[in-house]
Amino acid sequence: MLTAYDYPSARRTEHGDIDICLVGDSLAQVALGYDSTTRLTLDEMLYHCRAVARGAKNPLLVADMPFGTYQLGPRDALDAAVRMVREGMMEGVKLEGGEEILDTVRVLTGLGIPVMGHIGLLPQRHASLSGYKVQGKNVEDALSIARAAKALEQAGAFSIVLEAIPSPLAAHITSSLHIPTIGIGAGAQCSGQVLVQDDALSVWSAGHKAKFVRRFAQVGQEAQRGVDGYARAVRSGDFPADEEGYGMSESVFDKFKDALGKEGESSMMATS
Amino acid sequence: MFTAIRPITNSFTVKLATGQGGVWTSVRRMSVRPEAPSPERADRKKVTLQHLRQLHATRTAITMLTVYSYPSARRADQADIDICFVGDSLAQVALGHDNTTRLTLDEMLHHCRALGVKEALATAVRLVKEGDMEAVKLEGGDEVVDVVRAITAAGIPVMGHIGLTPQKHTSLSGYKVQGRNAQDALSIARSAKALEDAGVFAIVLEAIPSLLAEEITGSLRVPTIGIGAGMRCSGQVLVQDDALGVWGGGRKPKFVRRFAQVGEEALKGVEASAMAVRKGQFPADEEAHTMPQDELNKFKDNKRV
Numbered sequence: 001m002l003t004a005y006d007y008p009s010a011r012r013t014e015h016g017d018i019d020i021c022l023v024g025d026s027l028a029q030v031a032l033g034y035d036s037t038t039r040l041t042l043d044e045m046l047y048h049c050r051a052v053a054r055g056a057k058n059p060l061l062v063a064d065m066p067f068g069t070y071q072l073g074p075r076d077a078l079d080a081a082v083r084m085v086r087e088g089m090m091e092g093v094k095l096e097g098g099e100e101i102l103d104t105v106r107v108l109t110g111l112g113i114p115v116m117g118h119i120g121l122l123p124q125r126h127a128s129l130s131g132y133k134v135q136g137k138n139v140e141d142a143l144s145i146a147r148a149a150k151a152l153e154q155a156g157a158f159s160i161v162l163e164a165i166p167s168p169l170a171a172h173i174t175s176s177l178h179i180p181t182i183g184i185g186a187g188a189q190c191s192g193q194v195l196v197q198d199d200a201l202s203v204w205s206a207g208h209k210a211k212f213v214r215r216f217a218q219v220g221q222e223a224q225r226g227v228d229g230y231a232r233a234v235r236s237g238d239f240p241a242d243e244e245g246y247g248m249s250e251s252v253f254d255k256f257k258d259a260l261g262k263e264g265e266s267s268m269m270a271t272s
Numbered sequence: 273m274f275t276a277i278r279p280i281t282n283s284f285t286v287k288l289a290t291g292q293g294g295v296w297t298s299v300r301r302m303s304v305r306p307e308a309p310s311p312e313r314a315d316r317k318k319v320t321l322q323h324l325r326q327l328h329a330t331r332t333a334i335t336m337l338t339v340y341s342y343p344s345a346r347r348a349d350q351a352d353i354d355i356c357f358v359g360d361s362l363a364q365v366a367l368g369h370d371n372t373t374r375l376t377l378d379e380m381l382h383h384c385r386a387l388g389v390k391e392a393l394a395t396a397v398r399l400v401k402e403g404d405m406e407a408v409k410l411e412g413g414d415e416v417v418d419v420v421r422a423i424t425a426a427g428i429p430v431m432g433h434i435g436l437t438p439q440k441h442t443s444l445s446g447y448k449v450q451g452r453n454a455q456d457a458l459s460i461a462r463s464a465k466a467l468e469d470a471g472v473f474a475i476v477l478e479a480i481p482s483l484l485a486e487e488i489t490g491s492l493r494v495p496t497i498g499i500g501a502g503m504r505c506s507g508q509v510l511v512q513d514d515a516l517g518v519w520g521g522g523r524k525p526k527f528v529r530r531f532a533q534v535g536e537e538a539l540k541g542v543e544a545s546a547m548a549v550r551k552g553q554f555p556a557d558e559e560a561h562t563m564p565q566d567e568l569n570k571f572k573d574n575k576r577v
Contacts, residue, residue: 008538013542192549201542217537245481
């Protein structure tokens with residue numbers, strides 16, 4: 001699974017044979033420059049979903065339900081999820097949370113909207129959790145997470161994202177479920193993996209790299225090189241070269257200049 | 273609703289879209305985020321219309337590049353690009369529509385000649401107010417002069433766009449170079465003058481013969497920004513995706529130069545990540561978290577009970 005937020009990034013998941021293309025609410029930060037995923041509105045998410053859907057035909061399309069669209073209860077969540085499927089052209093939705101969202105998950109799956117769960121570290125709750133820390137390192141938390149996984153499976157989720165939990169815990173949860181787990185910072189024993197595409201491609205050259213991210217390309221550097229190169233070439237007069245422009249036959253140009261000259265004269269005469 | 277780049281860059285932002293401003297980021301520790309400290313570059317002064325005039329007066333080439341997202345805007349700022357332009361080319365490069373006219377008014381408020389002067393002005397106001405933009409660009413010649421006057425009279429800077437105007441490609445039967453015969457050339461030159469009189473602060477010249485562009489540039493007081501118009505314009509613009517080679521296949525227009533191969537690099541990364549996952553090579557132990565052994569034991573005991 002890999003995130004995408006627009007047409008080009010979606011095309012890459014298509015060409016790269018990715019199984020699930022996730023329109024993650026990480027786009028709030030990586031695409032829109034917001035300071036938190038909680039700033040993303042449903043309309044903004046739908047805009048990006050549509051663009052992704054145009055780019056990725058084969059991967060399964062799943063999108064994060066933005067913060068606030070499902071916390072108020074099943075009815076609100078249903079309205080939002082229907083919009084994501086109908087207007088956003090998505091095939092499934094992802095919700096963060098465990099026991100507290102089970103009713104909502106049941107309602108959605110009951111109506112045929114595939115739901116992907118997400119437990120462990122919940123980015124939309126970073127404010128209440130005081131940051132983005134690894135979860136499930138003590139027994140109570142670990143048990144709570146394991147229970148949530150089972151409950152989500154029973155409520156009908158078709159898979160569950162495990163984020164930032166110890167690998168042994170993730171391994172245990174994975175083997176205890178029938179449905180697949182998709183890990184991020186949860187070790188290699190999950191059924192699959194997910195990364196934010198911008199992180200995997202190193203779109204951001206500076207900034208902190210989380211331990212679970214691996215750089216599979218240096219797009220940020222390459223892109224900056226391109227923009228720098230363009231600016232330099234324009235300022236030095238190197239771009240565009242003659243062959244990067246269009247010619248005009250001399251006779252036509254002369255005719256044009258004559259006509260221009262005559263117009264100039266007549267307007268001067270008119271004003272004098 | 274297109275939520276786009278907030279001018280957190282120091283470039284002058286010209287746009288044809290509506291949206292909400294973004295807020296600068298803080299560090300998210302579990303993933304990579306952009307440079308943490310101050311986003312505004314202290315070493316760079318904000319580009320204003322006055323600055324553009326200075327560049328023009330000193331014959332320093334003006335650089336303009338399209339942007340459509342936060343990362344593409346950051347790159348433009350890093351490279352000291354003068355004008356950041358949210359072009360409706362984003363319809364194709366970012367959104368995957370098959371041409372720029374597919375953008376709905378909801379997705380992008382672009383000015384249509386079909387709109388009356390009042391509606392156009394209202395649209396421009398929205399772009400500036402809601403979209404945090406500093407100026408708008410309008411395609412067209414004589415026929416948009418009234419609209420240009422109204423918008424500039426309201427205090428909103430307007431950039432003109434003549435020559436090949438992508439929004440009209442159907443009626444022009446494709447993306448062909450314009451102004452190759454004397455009549456068309458005259459018409460374009462006249463439009464340029466009329467737009468200048470109506471108050472534009474700059475004019476984009478697209479896909480016209482270099483000689484014509486040079487002639488027009490010399491005849492105006494305001495700067496011209498060329499694309500496929502040769503190097504005698506006051507500045508240049510390219511669609512960032514074209515300049516960076518985001519699209520591997522497809523025909524490359526003659527006026528585009530690839531300054532990077534981002535598409536290749538990015539696809540390489542996606543393919544490598546898929547392979548690494550499928551082979552079980554990613555994540556490695558050091559890319560994951562451990563758990564204290566006694567806690568793990570207690571957990572396992574609990575589960576067995």
